[in-house]
Amino acid sequence: MRIALAGAGRIGARHAAALSALPEIESVLVADADPRRARELAARVRGARAVDTVGKLFTEGADGLVVTAATDAHAALVGASVTAGMPVFCEKPLASTVNGTFQTVAAARAAGVPVQVGFQRRFDAGYLVARDAVASGRLGWLHTVRSCSFDPAPPPAGYIPTSGGLFRDCVIHDLDSIRFVTGREVVRVMAAGGNKGDEVFRESGDVDTGTALVTLDDGTLCTASATRYNAAGYDVRLEVFGSKDSVVAGLDDQTPVTPLPERDRPAWPAAESYSGFLERFAAAYDAELRAFTDLVAGRRRNPCPPEEALEACYLAEACELSRHEGRVVEIEEVRR
Structure with missing residues (x-):
């Protein structure tokens, strides 16, 4: 399984390492608004590879997308992912406003593509x-x-x-x-x-x-x-x-x-x-990413659909x- 990751900050680095440790993950494709940061993260994580732009994550044959970018980018990335038919895990919030969250949920529902939201508790x-x-x-x-x-x-x-x-x-x-x-x-x-x-x-x-x-x-x-x-x-x-x-x-x-x-x-x-x-919920973060890979593989139902985030x-x-x-x-x- 190939997972794309948008956002190479603190939580993105943590998720990239957790994904790479899963036996079924073949590679993690990393992109960030700052390409240098993506390259630096990919160099530290086994099986990770940086791509030049976030947009290229949708053309590299990934099976799913993990969104850990800045909040104001969440809605657009989730929208692009469901449009591409790619299951997506998005750290909360889905959007920065109620209306944006509502519209993102509606888009995911219309596309019929799984969106799992990151409420790790x-x-x-x-x-x-x-x-x-x-x-x-x-x-x-x-x-x-x-x-x-x-x-x-x-x-x-x-x-x-x-x-x-x-x-x-x-x-x-x-x-x-x-x-x-x-x-x-x-x-x-x-x-x-x-x-x-x-x-x-x-x-x-x-x-x-x-x-x-x-x-x-x-x-x-x-x-x-x-x-x-x-x-x-x-x-x-x-x-x-x-x-x-x-x-x-x-x-x-x-x-x-x-x-x-x-x-x-x-x-x-x-x-x-x-x-x-990150320390307090380390095991929970690992568990929710395992759940996402199971969701991508069709082995389980969505444990935190976007309607819950709304x-x-x-x-x-x-x-x-x-x-x-x-x-x-x-x-x-x-x-x-």
């Missing part, structure tokens, strides 16, 4: 066990779900103005995870944000910390919280509480939390805290609207 072992616990009835009826995404430090200042904002860029993962694990739909949100860090967030109309109160269609209450300033380390968890039991995904000896009081307790975390998402996009958009207007927002207000 759906492949994390803890999240999968939590989902099974909910589905089996082990937890009873749910009353509370808490999700958090705490970054140890902000991304580069130049990224903030084009990121889409904390809720669209970061909290969207929590919102997707809540839907995925509970199997329920969100009906309304109430979101708020704050700034105590770098002025670049305020100047960009963004926030460095935010929380959304999310109500599911069965009345379950959920919170989704995120911050760019969690110096203890990268902390991503999902806690699910029911009438019979409760579970938590993402709590292990690298989770950067300290139980109190500390006296007479073993040190926690016992190991060095997670440095970031639903997450609606929820993030509703959170942004709620934050700006200071009110409860019904999801139907933003749905196309």
Whole structure:
């Protein structure tokens, strides 16, 4: 199997190495808006070969495309791939706006070509066990779900103005995870944000910390919280509480939390805290790429179709609207 990869940045380099390690991958064709970066990545990855332009990825006989380019290029690359009849894996988001996401989903549906979206938490072992616990009835009826995404430090200042904002860029993962694990739909949100860090967030109309109160269609209450300033380390968890039991995904000896009081307790975390998402979700990233190659080969159904990304996009958009207007927002207000 030959897989094309568009985008030779940090996540692109990680995916190229993971793909090349799969026994069925014959070669990885790499392209980037900066041809030099593509060549440098191809030189580091076994079985990889650089091509001069991203457009040439569609003429090299690849079986599938992995999109890890800048966000503003996602919709066009997915559109080109489905037009060419080539299955595509695209890191979230599919597009930078609700309308762009809607149009991309419509194009994929019309073409009948598989598009898998990269919400990697759906492949994390803890999240999968939590989902099974909910589905089996082990937890009873749910009353509370808490999700958090705490970054140890902000991304580069130049990224903030084009990121889409904390809720669209970061909290969207929590919102997707809540839907995925509970199997329920969100009906309304109430979101708020704050700034105590770098002025670049305020100047960009963004926030460095935010929380959304999310109500599911069965009345379950959920919170989704995120911050760019969690110096203890990268902390991503999902806690699910029911009438019979409760579970938590993402709590292990690298989770950067300290139980109190500390006296007479073993040190926690016992190991060095997670440095970031690439380390925390390494196994999940590998699993979602294996799933994509299975999808390309026709061995499995699409584990994260574009319609799921559109639903997450609606929820993030509703959170942004709620934050700006200071009110409860019904999801139907933003749905196309």
